[in-house]
Amino acid sequence: MDEIWAVIEERAAHPSEESYTSKILTHSKGIDKSLEKIGEECTEFIIAVKNGDKNRISEEGADLLFHFMLALKRSGVTLQSVWDELQSRRH
Template identity: 60%
Template sequence: MQTHDVLDELWAVICERAENPSENSYVSSILTHRKGVDKALEKVGEEAVEFILAAKNQVRERTVSEGADLLFHFLVALRASDIDIDEVLSELAGRRR
């Protein structure tokens, strides 16, 4: 599976959970939390710190794992903020020179 396929699939699942919340879904629990978008942002902050520490300590396996966690929670926070990933990707594409 290609990298962009994984991101597309993950984004589709996040959006599906947002539109059809489920009690058993971790994504739904974040998106429907009483704190609103703040819960998703807390998770991004938490995962960012864990990623930074792993990278700083040069623990490759942990850095990869925490990087995946950070990317996942970033995507959930985008959805919680009602921002489509295509907007972010378009912004990145516009910055290429």
């Protein structure tokens, strides 16, 4: 996850027209594009889980996590802050 976050950070700092990540981060819809992708991937993940298709669950889970990370970046929230929050919830 840290390596993927580093790529997201790099694409945000140095957008490339060929990069899917850059396209989502700089889309004219702003944060709405990231949120649309989360909704789409979440639905596909739910369907995969309901169907019990382990390969699709992994694929859609990866897509969902990736687009979640893009939305975090677009929101100005770091992945580390999410990890810190999860850690603070351990009892």
